[in-house]
Amino acid sequence: MLRAVAAGRALLLSALLWRLAAAGNPELPTAVNITWSSINFKTILQWQPKPSGYFYTVEIHGQTSDTKKKCILTAETECDVTDVLRNVKETYTAHILSVTSSGMDNFEEPPFAVSEKFTPYSQTVLGKPEIQNYTQKGSKLNVVFQDPLTPYTFPNGSFQSIRDIFQHDLEYKLYYWKDQSSGKKDATTESHKFEISVDNTKNYCFYIQGVIPSRRENRNGQESMVLCTSIGRNILDEYGAEVFIIIAVIVIAVITLAVVLSVILCKRKKTKAAREKEPLNSI
Numbered sequence: 001m002l003r004a005v006a007a008g009r010a011l012l013l014s015a016l017l018w019r020l021a022a023a024g025n026p027e028l029p030t031a032v033n034i035t036w037s038s039i040n041f042k043t044i045l046q047w048q049p050k051p052s053g054y055f056y057t058v059e060i061h062g063q064t065s066d067t068k069k070k071c072i073l074t075a076e077t078e079c080d081v082t083d084v085l086r087n088v089k090e091t092y093t094a095h096i097l098s099v100t101s102s103g104m105d106n107f108e109e110p111p112f113a114v115s116e117k118f119t120p121y122s123q124t125v126l127g128k129p130e131i132q133n134y135t136q137k138g139s140k141l142n143v144v145f146q147d148p149l150t151p152y153t154f155p156n157g158s159f160q161s162i163r164d165i166f167q168h169d170l171e172y173k174l175y176y177w178k179d180q181s182s183g184k185k186d187a188t189t190e191s192h193k194f195e196i197s198v199d200n201t202k203n204y205c206f207y208i209q210g211v212i213p214s215r216r217e218n219r220n221g222q223e224s225m226v227l228c229t230s231i232g233r234n235i236l237d238e239y240g241a242e243v244f245i246i247i248a249v250i251v252i253a254v255i256t257l258a259v260v261l262s263v264i265l266c267k268r269k270k271t272k273a274a275r276e277k278e279p280l281n282s283i
């Protein structure tokens, strides 16, 4: 009988505590506008608003892996979650908890917001490839480039490239065109170089971009810088026809001036000579 009462009281008390806990901190705002930004597997989670009087803690939930906490009690509105997304083919969601500093060791569940799902392998953006060198010899244009690196390392400490992760899902496209024309052509490679046939009398410009053909979104990566070859450039190519026109105009002006001047001088001489003769005539 007494036990039943005690049990009843305990139940009542825990129910009361549970209600208190559920009430939590109802006034704490939760994160909004949560975005994932990820390039070459470096992944940053961002959200709003700036906290005032509370903190955020990020929890990363995978499908199979344990929940991991990042940026515990941060006053920032972003968190680098790269190292907890190492299992790149897994799909993750982030919970952004709003907590007071004392709240964490309490039993109460802090209010939180849930991000959209994110799968690094299919969503990280391919960064710019780095062009190492290029040559145009005869009718061959050769371009050598490097894979962008990821923040992940091999056991020996060297960084993995995006090729190490994507393997045969990754290819690169070279877009090239004759300098000062707009007709673009492209070539594809799975290696680190392009060798294409070009017109040996023309200069070419080009850039490179990583591509993952199997993706539905974010298929094309960032574009490398544009570079142009410079075979047998003569002064006319270098400076254009305008400079020649300007030089020609100046030369013509100088010649005209010289002719006009000499004509004037000549006339003066003649009139002077005529004047000198005059007195003789008049005498």
Ligand SMILES: *[C@@H]1O[C@H](CO)[C@@H](O)[C@H](O)[C@H]1NC(C)=O
Pocket (backbone or CB within 6 Å): 032, 033, 048, 049
């Ligand atoms: C969330 O994003 C929307 C649209 O970009 C913006 O209008 C709103 O102010 C943002 N919310 C906060 C809390 O900054």
Ligand SMILES: *[C@@H]1O[C@H](CO)[C@@H](O)[C@H](O)[C@H]1NC(C)=O
Pocket (backbone or CB within 6 Å): 132, 133, 134, 135, 142, 143, 144
């Ligand atoms: C690029 O540079 C490497 C070494 O610097 C050289 O061996 C290679 O031939 C160069 N490739 C081209 C296409 O110029």
Ligand SMILES: *[C@@H]1O[C@H](CO)[C@@H](O)[C@H](O)[C@H]1NC(C)=O
Pocket (backbone or CB within 6 Å): 154, 156, 157, 158
């Ligand atoms: C580290 O290991 C990777 C893969 O096993 C290999 O490709 C790379 O060359 C190694 N790097 C060094 C510096 O040994």
